Amino acid sequence: MDLIVYHYGMENCKPSHSYGPALRDHFLLHYIISGSGLFELDGKSYNLHANQGFLICPDVITYYEASSKDPWIYTWIGFRGIKAETFLKNIKLDKDNPVFKCKGDIIKKCFEEIRHSSTYKLGYELRLQGYLNILLSELTEQSEAPKAKGDGQKKNYIKKSIQFIETNYSRSMSIESLASYIGLNKNYFSTIFSELLGIPPQEYLIKYRVNKACKLLSNKDLTISEISRSVGYDDPLGFSKIFKQIKGVSPKSYRQALL
DNA sequence: TGTGTGTGAACATTCTGCGG
DNA sequence: CCGCAGAATGTTCACACACA
Numbered sequence: 001m002d003l004i005v006y007h008y009g010m011e012n013c014k015p016s017h018s019y020g021p022a023l024r025d026h027f028l029l030h031y032i033i034s035g036s037g038l039f040e041l042d043g044k045s046y047n048l049h050a051n052q053g054f055l056i057c058p059d060v061i062t063y064y065e066a067s068s069k070d071p072w073i074y075t076w077i078g079f080r081g082i083k084a085e086t087f088l089k090n091i092k093l094d095k096d097n098p099v100f101k102c103k104g105d106i107i108k109k110c111f112e113e114i115r116h117s118s119t120y121k122l123g124y125e126l127r128l129q130g131y132l133n134i135l136l137s138e139l140t141e142q143s144e145a146p147k148a149k150g151d152g153q154k155k156n157y158i159k160k161s162i163q164f165i166e167t168n169y170s171r172s173m174s175i176e177s178l179a180s181y182i183g184l185n186k187n188y189f190s191t192i193f194s195e196l197l198g199i200p201p202q203e204y205l206i207k208y209r210v211n212k213a214c215k216l217l218s219n220k221d222l223t224i225s226e227i228s229r230s231v232g233y234d235d236p237l238g239f240s241k242i243f244k245q246i247k248g249v250s251p252k253s254y255r256q257a258l259l
Numbered sequence: 260t261g262t263g264t265g266t267g268a269a270c271a272t273t274c275t276g277c278g279g
Numbered sequence: 280c281c282g283c284a285g286a287a288t289g290t291t292c293a294c295a296c297a298c299a
Contacts, residue, residue, distance in 0.1 A: 154264095175288060185266050190289060202274085202288060242274085 003081035003136075005128045008114050010075040013037070013066035020063035026080040027088065028056040029135075030064075031102065031111050035072035039064045041098055048072075051102050055088065057095045075111040079132060091139045103142050110135040154192045157182050161193065161201065169209050170232050175201050209233070210246045217255045224251050 006026050011017075013035070020040075036049040040063040041056075048054060050072075056062050058080070066072050093100060102108070110131050117127045160182050178201060179189035193201045209231040216227045228239035228251075243251045 187267080187289080187291095188265055191291095194289085200289065 001081050002083040003079055003087070003129060003132055005114075005125075005132055006078040006080065008075075008077040008111075008128075010073070010111075010115060012073045013071045015068045015071045016066060017071060018063065018065035021061045022063075023059055023061055024056050024078070025058050026078050027058065027084050028076055028078045030054050030056070030074050030076045031107055033073045033075060033108065035067060035070045037064060037066040037072040037074075039099070041095065046099050048099065051108075053100050053102060053107070055093045055095075055098045055100070057098070060095050075115065077111070077114055077132060077135070087136045087140070091136065093139075100139060100142075102139075106138050107135065107142075110138065154196060157184060157189070158193060158196050161189070162204075165205055165208055169205065169212060170230055175205075178205075206242055207246060210243055213239070213243060213251065214247070214254065217251060218258050220255070227251070 010033075031053040032048055032050050034050045036047065039046045039048055039054045041060060046054065054064075088094065091100070113131045114128060114135070117124055117131065120127050161178055164178060164181055175190065176186045179186040182189060184192075190200055193199075193204070197204060199207075213227050213231045216222055216230060222230075224240070231239070233239035233242070240250055240252075243254070247254055249257070
């Protein structure tokens with residue numbers, strides 16, 4: 001199994017309530033709903049409060065204790081599985097970096113839904129696993145490295161858009177959908193694309209498709225219509241127009257010159 | 260307060276699809 | 280292949296917002 005949920009729950013701790021030192025044989029994610037407390041692992045201490053969480057890894061001795069003045073209320077989920085470690089690595093969580101901070105209230109809601117799963121009789125396990133996946137997905141999103149600033153960030157946008165073009169050129173695609181894939185406004189996307197590459201995204205996409213078509217034209221078993229569809233043009237006539245505009249000759253003439 | 264990043268609107272230009 | 284109309288895209292500018 002990729003992921004198996006072992007157990008889950010919520011604890012409204014009394015002042016100075018503690019657990020451990022103890023070992024676990026599975027991963028255990030805690031999320032602090034309110035209050036504060038202390039988490040210790042490998043000789044390191046972490047003072048944690050609401051909206052933070054911590055991970056306990058298998059075979060690692062840990063100790064945690066609620067604050068005497070403002071004891072925490074936390075919720076947890078224990079799990080393991082062949083993909084558990086990979087998923088946690090994506091979140092950049094391990095025994096050396098066991099603490100995370102949550103933005104918004106999606107994580108809190110995931111834990112609420114996980115606890116609420118017990119009210120389902122037939123779909124219980126699927127629901128539980130589903131919410132664990134959503135929880136890990138959200139933590140992965142939130143753990144994303146801070147965005148680079150200036151040209152570095154712009155280069156990242158352009159790199160991402162080029163990768164998108166290279167894998168989706170054979171499908172119909174608008175510049176707006178491309179910009180939206182990157183998470184930018186289409187106008188701003190066009191501006192930075194032209195700024196960094198010297199040509200607008202539309203022109204880049206057309207040239208990329210025409211270059212791909214040139215390679216396909218060397219295969220005489222393919223018709224012009226098949227090639228036009230293969231590079232994202234449903235209308236062969238439109239494709240021929242564009243091709244002639246870029247290469248100066250029609251696709252047919254280009255092929256004759258090749259063969 | 261200045262600067263950089265990003266958005267939204269308006270308008271111009273280019274592209275696309277269709278009929279002849 | 281041409282011309283047209285509508286759609287899509289590019290350009291420019293004003294503005295908001297975050298941050299130093």
